[in-house]
Amino acid sequence: MPHPVSNPDPLNQPAQLDDYNLFLSDLPLQQSVANEAGTGMLTPLNHLGAELGTAGCFALGRKANLHPPQLRRYDAGGRRIDHVEFDPSWHALMQLATASRLHNGAWGDADDSGIARAARFILHAQVEAGTLCPVTMTYGAVPVLQRTLLAAGAPLASWQAALLSGQYDPSDLPASRKAGLLIGMGMTEKQGGSDVRANTTLAVADGQAGPDQAYRLHGHKWFFSVPQSDAHLVLAQASGGLSCFLLPRILPDGSRNAIRLERLKDKLGNRSNASSEVEFDGALAWLVGEEGKGGRTILEMGGHTRFDCALGSAGLMRRALSIAIYHARRRYAFGKPLVAHPIMTNVLADMALELEGITALLLRLARWREPAAPEREQALARVLTPAAKYLVCKRGAAFVAEAMEVLGGNGYIEESDLPRLYREMPVNAIWEGSGNIMALDLLRALEKEPAVPAALQAFFAPLASSHSLLRPAWAELRTLIAHPQEAQMREVAERLVYLTAAAVLLESGDSTVADAWCRGRLQTRFSQFGANIWHADTLLRRALPDF
Ligand SMILES: Cc1cc2nc3c(=O)[nH]c(=O)nc-3n(C[C@H](O)[C@H](O)[C@H](O)COP(=O)(O)OP(=O)(O)OC[C@H]3O[C@@H](n4cnc5c(N)ncnc54)[C@H](O)[C@@H]3O)c2cc1C
Numbered sequence: 399m400p401h402p403v404s405n406p407d408p409l410n411q412p413a414q415l416d417d418y419n420l421f422l423s424d425l426p427l428q429q430s431v432a433n434e435a436g437t438g439m440l441t442p443l444n445h446l447g448a449e450l451g452t453a454g455c456f457a458l459g460r461k462a463n464l465h466p467p468q469l470r471r472y473d474a475g476g477r478r479i480d481h482v483e484f485d486p487s488w489h490a491l492m493q494l495a496t497a498s499r500l501h502n503g504a505w506g507d508a509d510d511s512g513i514a515r516a517a518r519f520i521l522h523a524q525v526e527a528g529t530l531c532p533v534t535m536t537y538g539a540v541p542v543l544q545r546t547l548l549a550a551g552a553p554l555a556s557w558q559a560a561l562l563s564g565q566y567d568p569s570d571l572p573a574s575r576k577a578g579l580l581i582g583m584g585m586t587e588k589q590g591g592s593d594v595r596a597n598t599t600l601a602v603a604d605g606q607a608g609p610d611q612a613y614r615l616h617g618h619k620w621f622f623s624v625p626q627s628d629a630h631l632v633l634a635q636a637s638g639g640l641s642c643f644l645l646p647r648i649l650p651d652g653s654r655n656a657i658r659l660e661r662l663k664d665k666l667g668n669r670s671n672a673s674s675e676v677e678f679d680g681a682l683a684w685l686v687g688e689e690g691k692g693g694r695t696i697l698e699m700g701g702h703t704r705f706d707c708a709l710g711s712a713g714l715m716r717r718a719l720s721i722a723i724y725h726a727r728r729r730y731a732f733g734k735p736l737v738a739h740p741i742m743t744n745v746l747a748d749m750a751l752e753l754e755g756i757t758a759l760l761l762r763l764a765r766w767r768e769p770a771a772p773e774r775e776q777a778l779a780r781v782l783t784p785a786a787k788y789l790v791c792k793r794g795a796a797f798v799a800e801a802m803e804v805l806g807g808n809g810y811i812e813e814s815d816l817p818r819l820y821r822e823m824p825v826n827a828i829w830e831g832s833g834n835i836m837a838l839d840l841l842r843a844l845e846k847e848p849a850v851p852a853a854l855q856a857f858f859a860p861l862a863s864s865h866s867l868l869r870p871a872w873a874e875l876r877t878l879i880a881h882p883q884e885a886q887m888r889e890v891a892e893r894l895v896y897l898t899a900a901a902v903l904l905e906s907g908d909s910t911v912a913d914a915w916c917r918g919r920l921q922t923r924f925s926q927f928g929a930n931i932w933h934a935d936t937l938l939r940r941a942l943p944d945f
Contacts, residue, residue, distance in 0.1 A: 421447025523713025
C-alpha cells in the first residue's frame with residue numbers, strides 16, 4: 399500500500415490569477431472609455447491590456463518590489479557618486495510605462511487624449527505602482543516646462559524632443575544628449591510639506607536674476623522621490639519670494655550637480671521606487687517663470703499628479719477585485735463556491751459597484767480635464783479633482799483589505815499580491831496633498847472660483863429634477879456648498895463624488911448599475927462593503943468574465 403505523499407497537490411486552492419487581458423476583462427472601464435472618447439481607443443487599449451496582463455509582467459512587478467533600489471554614495475576610491483542602483487525589473491517596467499506614454503501623453507502626441515492615458519494609467523497600476531511616481535511627476539511638469547524654459551527659443555529648447563519621446567533612457571548623460579527624460583518634484587522639507595511657504599531652501603542668483611536665469615540652491619528636501627530623474631522642479635526662497643526652479647542632476651558639461659543624496663527612505667510600500675533625502679550645496683538651477691510665483695506653478699502641476707493618484711488607486715483596487723472574484727468563484731466552502739454564499743455575493747458585488755462608480759467618474763473627469771474642454775467642464779474638474787483624490791485614495795485601503803479577506807489566510811500572504819497592493823494604498827492618500835489638504839483645496843475652489851457654483855448647478859439641476867434619489871441628494875449638497883464650512887469639507891467631498899458618479903452613470907452608464915449606485919450610495923449611507931446592495935448578480939457578471 400503506497401504511503402500518502404506528504405505534500406500533495408492541494409485540493410480546493412485556486413491557481414493565481416495571471417495571464418489575462420486587463421482591459422478586455424474590465425467591462426466598466428471599456429464602457430467608460432467608449433462613453434467619454436468613442437470607440438477609437440478600444441483597440442490599442444485591448445493590446446496594452448493583453449501585454450500587461452501576462453504572467454511575465456506580473457512577475458516584473460513582484461521582483462521590482464522584492465529588490466528595492468540601493469543608494470551607492472561613493473565609488474571604491476571614496477569619490478561621491480550619489481548613484482541609485484535598480485533591479486533590472488524596474489528598468490523593464492519603466493520601459494513599459496514610457497512606451498505607453500504615461501509620462502507625456504497628449505502633451506507630445508496630438509492623437510492621444512487624457513482619457514486614453516487615464517485608462518492606460520489604470521492598467522499599468524495593476525502590474526506595478528512604484529513606476530507611476532516618475533511618470534506622473536514628469537507628466538505634471540511637461541506643460542509648465544513647455545511654456546517656460548523649454549519653449550522654442552528658450553535656453554533648454556533642446557530638451558523638448560527627449561521629454562516628449564516614448565523612450566526610457568536611464569543613462570548619466572546631460573539631458574540635451576539623451577533619448578528620453580524624467581522630471582521629479584521637490585517641495586517637502588523637514589519643517590513643512592503641506593505648508594510649502596515654510597520652505598527654507600535658499601536660491602541666490604548666479605549673475606543676473608529673473609526668468610530662465612541660473613541660481614545656486616542651498617538647503618535640503620526631506621522627501622525627494624526619483625532622485626535618478628534628469629531634473630527636478632523644486633521650490634526655494636529667492637529674493638522675490640517662493641519660486642520654482644529646474645534643477646538638473648547632470649550639468650550641461652557632464653559633471654554632477656551639487657545634489658547630495660543623504661539616504662533612501664525605508665517605506666511601508668512603494669518599495670520599487672526610490673524616495674530620497676537630499677541636500678543642495680550650491681546646486682545650479684534655472685528659474686521657471688517669475689520669482690515669487692512658485693506656489694502657483696506647483697499647484698498647476700498638482701492638479702495633474704493628484705488626478706493620477708486617484709487613477710493609480712483605482713488600478714490597484716481593480717487588480718484586488720479581479721483576484722478576489724476569481725478566487726471566490728473557485729474556492730468552495732460549506733459545499734458551494736464562496737461567491738454563491740449570499741453574504742459573500744453582496745460583499746463582492748458592492749466592491750464591484752464601488753469600482754463601477756469610481757471608473758465612470760474618473761474617466762468623465764479625464765474628459766473634463768482636457769485642456770480644450772469648455773469652461774464649465776473645467777470648473778467641474780477644478781472641484782472634482784481634489785474631491786476624487788480625497789475619496790478614491792481613502793477608500794482604496796479599506797477596499798484592498800476587504801479583497802484580502804475574501805482570500806482568507808492566503809490573502810495575507812505575499813504570494814497573493816494583495817499585501818503589496820495594500821501597502822501601496824496609503825501613499826496615494828498622503829502625497830500630492832493629504833486628505834485634509836484636498837478638502838481645503840475644495841473649499842478654496844468653492845469660495846474663490848466664481849464659475850464653480852454655476853457649473854455645479856448647471857450639471858446637477860436638470861438630472862435632479864427628474865430623479866427621485868438625485869433630487870434630495872443634490873438639495874442637501876447645494877445647502878452645504880452655499881456657505882461652505884471648513885469642518886464639513888470631507889463630507890462635501892464625499893457627497894460630491896457620489897453625486898457626480900450617480901449623474902455620470904445615469905447619463906451614459908448601464909441603467910441597472912446606475913440604479914444600484916443611486917440606492918447604495920445616495921439613498922443609504924455607505925458603511926461596509928456588502929451592507930446595502932441591489933442588483934448583485936448583474937454587478938458581478940459585469941465585473942469579471944468567468945474565465
Ligand atoms: C513615499 C513618499 C514619497 C514622497 N515624495 C515626495 C517628493 O518626491 N517630493 C515632495 O516634495 N514630497 C514628497 N513626499 C512628501 C509628501 O508630499 C508630504 O509628506 C505630504 O505633502 C504631507 O506633508 P508633511 O509630511 O510635511 O505633513 P504635514 O504637512 O505636517 O501634514 C500632516 C497632516 O496634517 C494635515 N494638515 C496639514 N495642514 C493642515 C491644515 N491647514 N488643516 C488641517 N489639516 C492639515 C495633513 O493633511 C496631514 O494629514 C513624499 C511622501 C512620501 C510618503
